Each structure stands twice: as C-alpha cells, then as structure tokens.
Amino acid sequence: MVGAIWQVDGPRNAGRVAALGSASNLDAMTSNHQAPEASVTLDFALSPELADLRERATKVAAEGVAEYGVHHDCWINGFSREFSQRLAAEGWIGMTWPVEHGGGGRPEIERLVVAEAMISAGAPIAASWFVDRQMGPTMFRFGTPDQQQRFLPGMLRGDETWSIGMSEPDAGSDLASVATSLVRDGDVYVVNGQKIWTSFASDADYVYLIARTSREGPPHQGLSELIVPLNLPGIDIRPVTDMIGNRHFCEVFFNNVRVPAANLVGVEGGAFAQTMGQLEHERGGIDRVVSNRPLFDIAMAHADLNDPLVRQEIAAIETGYRIGRLLVYRAAVGQAPAGSAAMTKCIGTEHEQRVADFAARVLGPHAMASDDLWRAIGYAPAYTIQGGTSDIMRNIIGERTLGLPREPRAKAATGG
Numbered sequence: 001m002v003g004a005i006w007q008v009d010g011p012r013n014a015g016r017v018a019a020l021g022s023a024s025n026l027d028a029m030t031s032n033h034q035a036p037e038a039s040v041t042l043d044f045a046l047s048p049e050l051a052d053l054r055e056r057a058t059k060v061a062a063e064g065v066a067e068y069g070v071h072h073d074c075w076i077n078g079f080s081r082e083f084s085q086r087l088a089a090e091g092w093i094g095m096t097w098p099v100e101h102g103g104g105g106r107p108e109i110e111r112l113v114v115a116e117a118m119i120s121a122g123a124p125i126a127a128s129w130f131v132d133r134q135m136g137p138t139m140f141r142f143g144t145p146d147q148q149q150r151f152l153p154g155m156l157r158g159d160e161t162w163s164i165g166m167s168e169p170d171a172g173s174d175l176a177s178v179a180t181s182l183v184r185d186g187d188v189y190v191v192n193g194q195k196i197w198t199s200f201a202s203d204a205d206y207v208y209l210i211a212r213t214s215r216e217g218p219p220h221q222g223l224s225e226l227i228v229p230l231n232l233p234g235i236d237i238r239p240v241t242d243m244i245g246n247r248h249f250c251e252v253f254f255n256n257v258r259v260p261a262a263n264l265v266g267v268e269g270g271a272f273a274q275t276m277g278q279l280e281h282e283r284g285g286i287d288r289v290v291s292n293r294p295l296f297d298i299a300m301a302h303a304d305l306n307d308p309l310v311r312q313e314i315a316a317i318e319t320g321y322r323i324g325r326l327l328v329y330r331a332a333v334g335q336a337p338a339g340s341a342a343m344t345k346c347i348g349t350e351h352e353q354r355v356a357d358f359a360a361r362v363l364g365p366h367a368m369a370s371d372d373l374w375r376a377i378g379y380a381p382a383y384t385i386q387g388g389t390s391d392i393m394r395n396i397i398g399e400r401t402l403g404l405p406r407e408p409r410a411k412a413a414t415g416g
C-alpha cells in the first residue's frame with residue numbers, strides 16, 4: 001500500500017509547530033523537574049544513547065515517509081513488507097525479545113523511542129507491528145520450542161506478516177461469545193466459522209485465531225488460540241472497504257479448514273487468560289497516542305494562533321498528548337499504575353479524535369482538497385473502537401482499577 005505525501009500550501013506557523021509539538025519539548029520540561037528527595041522520581045530526559053537512537057529512528061522514519069508516503073494510523077494503514085525488512089535490518093523488530101529467541105534483549109524504553117519516532121512520522125510499519133507488539137511475545141511466552149523455531153525467525157526478518165482473528169459478527173467487545181469452532185480430528189483441528197475486521201488478512205501469511213474448542217462450562221473457558229496459515233484450502237478472505245476507502249479490514253470465512261494440531265498455542269481451552277495478556281500489550285503503547293500526530297502538525301501550521309478558541313483547543317490537545325505520553329513512558333520504565341493500559345487506550349485515542357476534530361475545524365474545506373487529509377480526519381472514529389472501545393476501557397478502569405461495583409453481566413465484555 002503506497003500513500004501520498006500530505007501537503008497543504010503555505011505553512012503559517014511552522015516555527016511554532018516545531019516548538020510546541022516536538023517530543024524534546026516534553027523532555028526539556030521533565031528533565032528540569034527537581035523531585036524532593038526520597039520521592040519516586042519520574043525523569044523522562046533521554047540519555048545520550050537514547051537521544052542518538054531517536055535521531056537514527058527519526059531519520060529512517062523520514063526515509064520511509066519519503067518513499068511510501070505519510071500514513072494516518074500507520075501501524076494499521078502503512079503496509080510495506082520492504083520497510084519492515086528495513087526495520088529488521090536495523091534490529092528494530094523484536095528489540096525487547098529475549099536474546100535466546102533471536103530478539104535484541106533491549107529495554108522497553110528503546111523500543112518505545114523507535115516506535116514513537118516511526119508512528120509520529122506516519123512511517124509504514126504495519127507489516128511487522130502486530131508481530132513485534134503481540135505475536136512474538138505470545139510465541140515466546142506460550143509457544144512450544146517447535147513453534148518458536150518455526151515462527152520467530154520469519155517475524156524477526158520482517159518477512160512474514162500476521163493478522164489477528166478475534167472479532168466476529170456477534171463477538172467484538174464480548175469476546176467470550178466467539179463462535180468459530182475448532183474440532184479435533186486426529187492430528188488436526190478442523191476450523192469452521194467467520195471472523196470480521198481482520199486487519200491485513202488479505203496480505204498476511206498467518207492469522208492468529210481465537211476460536212472455540214468447547215461449549216461446556218462458562219463461555220470464556222472453551223476458547224483456544226491457533227496459528228492458521230492463510231493459504232490453506234477452505235479459507236475465503238474478502239476485504240471490506242471502510243468509509244474512507246481503506247481496505248485493510250477483511251471478512252475471513254473458514255469452511256472445514258484443516259490445521260495441524262501442533263499449531264495450538266498454549267493450553268486448549270485456556271486462551272482467555274492468554275488473550276487478556278495480549279490485549280494489555282495491544283492497548284498501552286505509544287500507538288494509542290500519536291497515530292495522527294502529522295495531522296496535528298499540519299493543522300497547527302494553518303491555525304490562527306491569535307484566536308482564543310483555537311488556543312484553548314490547542315491547550316486541550318497538548319494536555320492530552322502529554323498525559324498520554326507520560327502514561328506510555330511510565331509503563332516503559334516499569335512505573336505503570338495499575339490498569340495503565342486501559343487508561344492509555346482511553347485517554348490516548350480520545351486525544352487522537354480531538355486532534356482530528358481540530359484539524360477539520362482549522363483546515364475546513366482545504367482538507368477536502370487533499371485525499372490524505374480528509375481520509376486522516378474521516379478515519380478518526382476508528383481510534384476509540386479498535387483494540388476495545390472506550391466504553392469497555394472505562395468498565396475495566398472502573399472495575400479493576402477503582403474497585404467500583406462490577407457491571408451486571410450475563411456475559412463478560414472484554415474488547416477485541
């Protein structure tokens with residue numbers, strides 16, 4: 001998928017954009033913070049090594065953008081296997097994975113620095129993002145040694161793309177309602193059913209499937225996870241065009257698909273706990289805060305900074321950006337408060353929607369002159385849906401973090 005470079009004529013406030021929007025501004029702010037002795041210190045100033053890493057990542061991201069264009073929500077919409085291979089060559093896929101599994105064994109903060117540079121620029125990282133964020137960690141946590149040997153090298157080379165098959169027409173927030181079935185037949189599972197909203201299924205090599213191995217007991221107890229190569233007979237993949245013309249979503253139909261039982265990940269019937277761990281990875285990252293940062297930069301360059309209403313909006317956006325970023329950085333240095341992933345998802349994605357609203361107001365009809373701008377604005381409702389809706393995040397924060405009474409539930413809603 002190749003996008004165009006976003007362009008709007010005549011930036012008016014480019015200098016101010018750079019000053020207000022730069023990550024180093026936050027670093028400068030936080031590095032001057034003098035914490036009282038014996039308190040927990042939050043110091044987000046980057047070390048010289050991290051600053052160098054950010055500079056390198058920013059340069060590579062700019063090259064990716066120059067070649068493939070700026071993508072809104074680039075970790076879903078910017079699909080380029082070539083660029084993923086470039087990331088692999090830099091050692092930026094699996095940076096934090098254990099060395100014994102071929103990963104970099106590097107601290108989480110380094111991965112964050114690289115990811116922030118890529119996503120803030122809109123670089124095309126989608127072909128390897130799910131792998132780096134979820135599938136690899138799942139594989140070395142729950143996979144068998146054989147699965148690790150078979151699947152991790154392709155992920156680390158940036159050669160193989162994975163999609164995630166959780167959601168179904170009647171199971172999105174309520175993952176326990178998943179109905180796609182896995183029936184054991186000797187040394188294979190036979191898969192029947194339908195998934196929907198499966199991002200990149202039409203381009204990917206595998207789908208990481210959540211499906212039902214049992215209908216006994218509470219619904220969440222009968223779920224299992226299976227690695228399904230997408231070229232198997234009986235799989236029908238139909239891309240769905242969203243309202244702004246993106247075609248990464250797919251419906252995936254499984255009709256008596258025979259998958260080696262050796263591809264089951266973890267314990268049969270034990271997928272619910274595994275999936276919840278994966279969703280923690282999915283929700284708490286910088287991808288939930290800066291996915292449309294380039295749109296903000298363009299809007300800022302055209303905003304009337306003397307207009308009091310515009311100034312208020314900018315202040316609200318910058319506040320959301322900084323809170324979201326602080327949550328992510330805290331998590332990366334091991335200082336995350338309980339429930340931090342749901343908070344990051346909720347605060348960060350609602351911030352991204354404010355950015356889109358702001359851009360729509362500031363750019364007005366000019367946005368319609370550029371395909372990429374109106375698409376970036378029109379895409380915004382997706383932010384608070386994908387990976388679990390804001391309603392579900394608020395339920396999680398209320399129940400698990402604040403200890404509020406649980407919502408009355410016939411079924412447990414957990415978000416896909």
Ligand SMILES: Cc1cc2nc3c(=O)[nH]c(=O)nc-3n(C[C@H](O)[C@H](O)[C@H](O)COP(=O)(O)OP(=O)(O)OC[C@H]3O[C@@H](n4cnc5c(N)ncnc54)[C@H](O)[C@@H]3O)c2cc1C
Nearest residue numbers: 164165166167172173197198199382386387389391413416
């Ligand atoms: C851009 C994008 C990419 C996606 N990629 C993937 C993918 O790769 N793989 C995949 O499996 N899925 C994917 N999804 C699907 C996504 O995970 C689901 O859309 C999401 O979990 C919501 O499920 P739903 O659409 O079925 O909505 P529903 O669950 O039907 O929810 C409808 C409405 O009811 C509200 N609601 C539901 N339950 C509750 C409750 N208990 N309390 C309060 N409110 C509630 C929701 O907040 C929402 O407003 C993607 C979605 C988007 C937008």
